[in-house]
Amino acid sequence: MSAFAPSALRRSLVAAGTAAVLAAALAACGSSDSSMPGMDHGTHPSTASSTGSVPGTDHHSMPGMDHAGMGDGLTDTKDGYTLTSTAAELRAGKDPAYTFRITGPDGKPVTSFAVDQTKRMHFYAIRSDLTGFQHVHPTMTADGTWTADLTALTPGTWRAYASFTPETGSGKGTGFVLSRTVTVPGTAKDTPLPAAAATTETDGYTVNVKGQPMSGMAHPLTVSISKDGTPVTDLQPYLDTYAHLTAFHEGDEAFAHLHPETKVTGADGGPDLDFQAMLAKPGNWRLFLQFQTGGSLHTAALTLNVG
Numbered sequence: 418m419s420a421f422a423p424s425a426l427r428r429s430l431v432a433a434g435t436a437a438v439l440a441a442a443l444a445a446c447g448s449s450d451s452s453m454p455g456m457d458h459g460t461h462p463s464t465a466s467s468t469g470s471v472p473g474t475d476h477h478s479m480p481g482m483d484h485a486g487m488g489d490g491l492t493d494t495k496d497g498y499t500l501t502s503t504a505a506e507l508r509a510g511k512d513p514a515y516t517f518r519i520t521g522p523d524g525k526p527v528t529s530f531a532v533d534q535t536k537r538m539h540f541y542a543i544r545s546d547l548t549g550f551q552h553v554h555p556t557m558t559a560d561g562t563w564t565a566d567l568t569a570l571t572p573g574t575w576r577a578y579a580s581f582t583p584e585t586g587s588g589k590g591t592g593f594v595l596s597r598t599v600t601v602p603g604t605a606k607d608t609p610l611p612a613a614a615a616t617t618e619t620d621g622y623t624v625n626v627k628g629q630p631m632s633g634m635a636h637p638l639t640v641s642i643s644k645d646g647t648p649v650t651d652l653q654p655y656l657d658t659y660a661h662l663t664a665f666h667e668g669d670e671a672f673a674h675l676h677p678e679t680k681v682t683g684a685d686g687g688p689d690l691d692f693q694a695m696l697a698k699p700g701n702w703r704l705f706l707q708f709q710t711g712g713s714l715h716t717a718a719l720t721l722n723v724g
């Protein structure tokens with residue numbers, strides 16, 4: 418048997434106690450540095466059975482529940498680290514490159530980044546109406562200039578997020594998500610956010626999300642993938658997981674990266690994938706689930722309402 422429990426046993430652990438779940442979540446967090454400050458998910462009491470109002474819940478007592486400094490990803494600077502870019506505008510209709518740097522507390526570009534989920538830099542772009550999701554892995558030149566190759570953007574306001582962990586300096590081992598807005602000139606047309614739903618389809622796959630997260634707390638979320646009514650069991654590892662889940666908050670584009678609890682144990686994963694959902698605020702979140710089969714990457718999106 419592998420070091421990690423199979424999903425059936427894992428589910429029984431969920432029933433048995435949140436501490437075990439949180440320990441598993443912590444173990445599977447994908448961090449490159451086990452000493453991440455504040456990642457003490459285990460100190461918070463279980464909220465799994467709380468479905469009504471929870472007046473005694475103190476959200477402020479959860480230091481580090483935002484994955485140690487990631488916060489909501491809505492600022493371009495945190496703890497001395499700043500996302501800088503000269504790109505305030507990008508042209509519509511053409512595959513643009515977004516160029517940026519991360520500067521450290523000394524004001525100089527950071528060039529040393531730790532590998533997290535197989536990459537030193539994760540980059541996301543989303544339009545203000547939460548359409549047009551892009552997740553790419555930029556390349557860096559020796560002077561710390563990163564280039565993210567994007568596919569064509571539609572006119573409007575976009576937000577660009579850089580997710581990284583410094584390998585040296587005061588931020589060593591801390592996960593950051595910093596973002597800036599980018600304007601794409603032209604006639605902007607917003608798409609209404611699709612209604613909240615438990616199921617969505619992409620590329621012939623049906624993705625079902627089970628769980629009702631509450632804001633400000635870690636909550637289990639299970640994603641099940643099927644095709645033509647048959648559970649999918651040939652998920653290939655993608656970025657060290659069987660599925661990569663990011664979420665953006667309606668209205669302010671707050672960012673959340675949901676950490677997989679299901680550890681990669683071989684070439685074939687699925688159909689059920691467990692996540693720890695930590696969504697900072699109530700409202701609608703647009704979830705983007707990325708998974709790989711037969712060498713192809715699929716992206717499923719659905720709206721989750723969080724109370």
Ligand SMILES: [Cu+2]
Nearest residue numbers: 536539540553
């Ligand atoms: Cu990435």
